[in-house]
Amino acid sequence: MGSLPVDGDSDTLKRTNEIKMAVPLLAPLNLQDKDISADALLTQRAFAAYLLSRQAHYHFTVKGNQATLLEDLQGHFQNRTAAHFTDTSSGHGRIEQRSIWVTDALNGYLDFPGVGQAFLIERNVLHKKTGQHSRELAYGITSRPAAQASPQRLLQINRGHWAIENSCHWILDWNYDEDRSRIRTGHGPENISRLRRFAIGLIKSKPVRSVAQTMRQLNRNMRLLFDYLLMTVNSRRPSAARA
DSSP states (O other), X not given: OOOOOOOSOHHHHHHHHHHHXXXXXXXXXXXXXXXXXXXXXXXXXXXXXHHHHTTOEEEEEEOGGGHHHHHHHHHHHTTOOSOSEEEEEEETTEEEEEEEEEESTTTTTSSSTTOOEEEEXXXXXXXXXXXXXXXXXXXXXXXXXXXXXXXXXXXXXXXXHHHHHHHHHHXXXXXXXXXXXXXXXXXXXXXXXXXXXXXXXXXXTSOOSOHHHHHHHHTTOHHHHHHHTTOSHHHHSOHXXXX
């Protein structure tokens, strides 16, 4: 992919480091024709170019770190009419309605590699217990052209991304009590959060019924932990050889 520019700006450095961490994780995987979703921090031209070079498709959220791109999308969708697709779901004490608008009219205008469609998603949430209502707008771009991804499909991809994000946040809050963490200075909070996410990813990489239960089983049991991570001689042997 070539070298990525790094300067003294902390935001630029953070974005560059995010890409440097994401690429090695994706390198051994077969990405051909896969949809790779990412939040705004990874909405970068270099990362998009990398995914396209791997014959994958990106599905990116656009926020203020790509100010010009965001302004272009906001301007286009400002006078929108009826949504292209809407669905509604209920659960966890709330009713959520999601609507999506899509366009390919900006493909040749946006300064971003391989844009196939741009979209706007509006989420309206009603909390049944309190009657409180919230509304959120989310802008995004994808390299999938309209012929390959309908508005319904784009909404499904986006919902799947945030379902994973929300699941991870819930595990961090519930099992690690992250909201009450006393690590608050320097890069400490970000570093410890990454370690916790890495641990959750390792556990979820195997078919487990409960992340919390697996954490309790592995807690302070180094031999069991090494076996779980296939770091001992016996655990690395093929199943047939151990039988």
